[in-house]
Amino acid sequence: MKRRFDIYAMTWRLPIIFWQFLFFVGPLLFMVAISFFVVKNYRMTEAFEFVNWQKMFSKGYFWDSYWYTIFIAALSSTVAMILAFPASFALAFRASDNLRRWAIFLLIIPFFTSYLVRTFSWYVILAESGVLNAMLGYIGLGPFKMLNTHFGTVVGYLTLTLPLVVILQTVTMANVDKTLIEAARNLGCKPLATIWRVILPLSKTGFIVAALFCFILSFGDFVAPFYLGGSQEPTLPILILDTTKSGQQWPRAAVVAIMMMVTLFTIAFAAIALAYRKGGAK
């Protein structure tokens, strides 16, 4: 290999390094920096003080919001994983290859269409006199209060995450070695036991990755808790939004953002360690 500067290679290699340092690493590092800045007379001035950290950590509402966000994101991830499973199972084992491809094709579409409009649509559907309550009214139920509740928030999160979870679960299970499943059947394993003792252990890695993505997406979303959950219990993203937009308190918003990042990294590392721990056949 020649050691001189290779113009051709560098033409392709350098642009992204330059660009990402300027517009990805730069912003994130600067965010850490401003968490030590101070705001005086509505203007942010450079400093190195811990005042923002102390202020946020001493606020009860910050910790309430922190644990609530973890709770609701974990809840919605669990719900998504459970709701998606029978559908993914059917797509992975009962559908033909062609049908499965079509299903995944369809499931990719919502991922790239406006989440905002879909949330607004849910708002109208779930409202006190909305479509769902009208339908339930015909069979003599309701009306139920669905907006401004945990239920509303979770529906919003599911809109965002369910297609992704179904795709990841389906692809994972479709890749399970079919001969192992047949072997289990031949050895007298009951269907449910086959799922529990053969399919699930073999799909562990993919399932944990799906749950992790689901958690990350829910944890960072402000639209569902804001519009469908009524932000009565503000999540961390709503806290960032309020602090930045109305209060001009960027340093405090940065503290919240950094706490979110630290939490997500911790959870991601734990999940990945769990996913690749020995014992799984994969």
Add this chain to the structure above:
Amino acid sequence: MNQTRVLNIMLVLYVACIFAFIFAPILFSLVFSFNSQRFPTIPLGEFSTEWYAKIFADPDVWIAARNSLIVSVSTAVVATFLGFCTAYSDFRYNFRFKGPYLALILLPPTIPLIIMALAMLAWLSKLGLSGQLWSIILAHSVLTAPFAMAIIRLRLNQMDPDLESAAWNLGGSEWQAMRHVIIPFCMPSIVSALCLTAAVSFDEFAVSWFVSGLNKTVPVVILEIVQGNIDPQVNAIGTFVFLTSMTLVILAQVFFISRQVKSHS
């Protein structure tokens, strides 16, 4: 035997329910956009194009649409260029720090948008680059480049590495091999990447809202209308937004699949 049939039918119904849940908001948005009621419910009101007339008459919507067009097209070009460079570097070369190098491009989508929005706002203000239309383009190119990179890298995976060396042996320079062998081979995935990155950029609202200042894109306009009150105009705008992004995503997938069919034959 009969039991498995019942079970299969239940599974089919269940899959239908899941798909209904996923597509219900899209479908209802479309239906409500033609519905006369101010607060849509069942039974539906009369067929009406009132909301469409309203948005067509609104200059703010037109300006937002123009802004969105500029942002998503520019983002697509920049992001696809960055994605291509990185995909090719990964395909062709092994070098030190390749792991961190790839992480640099692949990580942005894993960071919550609200955090990216705050970080971008602070950083771009510091550099004096915020509050402009191209502030959004800068931010979006970082967020969407990984999608372009992934699509183009998958295509390169299917290329025989000897093809490039063959071009060199026949006397072509590296640049000529790029121009006459690699780029034509990647073309379907490049088009696919352009469509997909444009779609992502077109729908992104958090970062756009933070960094754009007064230059609103369509999703930001929707966000602001929604904050005010229930306004069925959103459904009419939403229908256009859906049609645009769905067209882009479907085009991306068609190009993506067509290359697979070709390479199998």
